Amino acid sequence: MPIAPVNGIGLYHEAVGRGAPLVLVHGFACGIRSWDPQVRALSRSRRVITYDVRGHGISGAPREATGYSQQTSVEDLHALLVHLGIRRAVVGGLSMGGNIALNFAIAHPDMVAQLIVADTGAGSDDTADWIATVHAFAETLDRRGIEAFADLACANPLFGHYLAQGPAAERFIRSCLLVHRAHGIAHTAREVLAKRPTIYALESRLRQLEVPALLIVGEDDGPCVKVHRFMADCLRRSTHIVLRGRGHLTNLEAPAAFNAAIRHFLAS
Numbered sequence: 183m184p185i186a187p188v189n190g191i192g193l194y195h196e197a198v199g200r201g202a203p204l205v206l207v208h209g210f211a212c213g214i215r216s217w218d219p220q221v222r223a224l225s226r227s228r229r230v231i232t233y234d235v236r237g238h239g240i241s242g243a244p245r246e247a248t249g250y251s252q253q254t255s256v257e258d259l260h261a262l263l264v265h266l267g268i269r270r271a272v273v274g275g276l277s278m279g280g281n282i283a284l285n286f287a288i289a290h291p292d293m294v295a296q297l298i299v300a301d302t303g304a305g306s307d308d309t310a311d312w313i314a315t316v317h318a319f320a321e322t323l324d325r326r327g328i329e330a331f332a333d334l335a336c337a338n339p340l341f342g343h344y345l346a347q348g349p350a351a352e353r354f355i356r357s358c359l360l361v362h363r364a365h366g367i368a369h370t371a372r373e374v375l376a377k378r379p380t381i382y383a384l385e386s387r388l389r390q391l392e393v394p395a396l397l398i399v400g401e402d403d404g405p406c407v408k409v410h411r412f413m414a415d416c417l418r419r420s421t422h423i424v425l426r427g428r429g430h431l432t433n434l435e436a437p438a439a440f441n442a443a444i445r446h447f448l449a450s
Contacts, residue, residue: 183240186233188261189254191242195233195262199225202295203271204448206232207259207279209301209431210375211335211367213239213358216276219437224444231271233262235279236366243366250373255282256289263293272448274298274396276433277340278370281378284413287395288387298444300398301430303409304340306380312405316371323368331367332359343402343429351434381409388416395420396447398440400428421447 185192196214198221206217217232224230234241236258237250244250259282263271273294275283280302287294305312315338323331336345336352336359345352381388395417399410401424414422423443425432433440 185240186262186265188258188265190249191236191244191258193233193236193242193258193262194240195231195266196221197229197231197266199227199229201228203266203268204228204230205259205263205268205271205273206230206298207273207275207282208232208235208238209275209277209279210370211238211331211359211362212277212355212431213361215361216358216431216434220433220441220444223437223441228272228448231266231268235282235370237370238362238366243363244369245365247369247373250369252281252285252374252378255374256285259283259286260290260293269293270295272296272298274300274444275302276300277302277304277430278375281381284381284384287393288384288391291391291393294393296448297393297395298398298447299395299413300440301400301403301406301432303381303413304405304430305375305378306382306409307405309380313376316375320368320371323364323371328360328362328364328367331364332356335359340403340405340430343400344431344435347435354434381413385412385416388413389418391417392419394447396443397422398432398443399424400430400432400435401426402428403430403432406430421450
């Protein structure tokens with residue numbers, strides 16, 4: 183089993199394909215399998231690396247809340263690349279993973295050849311409501327466990343567009359949600375999602391970032407559309423794509439369009 187020792191935990195990761203490395207970071211509670219449509223398509227020409235973020239899936243999930251933070255998530259990604267001997271890669275992520283990828287590019291720009299940020303920035307607007315929501319997630323996990331959390335997550339509008347595709351979509355997303363340990367997801371909610379800086383707070387550093395960036399957002403991803411326009415204004419070398427009629431999980435809702443956008447960006 184490919185486990186990388188990073189910052190006191192083991193990080194489960196997978197690498198598929200050959201070529202220049204492309205690293206993808208998953209969203210909150212979604213886990214490594216949520217990237218399967220991208221791995222299948224993009225590994226034909228790239229070495230696609232995915233991993234379970236700290237607290238998720240097979241990766242280590244410290245019991246102490248102090249084992250989790252936005253900075254720790256960024257440095258886990260850095261340590262994984264060092265472990266794999268990767269000096270420079272295309273780095274991307276969706277939702278929480280997009281936030282990690284973006285902050286990684288700010289902290290380690292020389293290691294990022296190109297940046298992909300999808301459906302990122304929830305909580306930058308209506309921050310108090312966002313913090314209340316993620317604390318409710320954590321309290322459900324503490325009191326009732328991962329199954330009750332999966333029910334709550336599936337009722338959240340961020341998952342609505344994808345789940346509307348039918349029973350197969352719900353089966354898949356529940357299979358992603360139910361593989362985690364409750365305490366790892368609860369700590370991630372409280373210590374990462376509730377405490378990370380908003381995207382707006384990164385403005386000065388975004389304006390200094392010279393890495394070419396692809397920004398993808400669903401037209402109906404309410405918490406993220408405005409934030410993506412802000413990032414497009416700040417990132418001088420960015421391309422901004424809005425996927426019509428899509429919500430928050432664009433890589434799953436419209437995998438063909440999502441993958442095509444990435445292919446075009448990587449070839450540009």
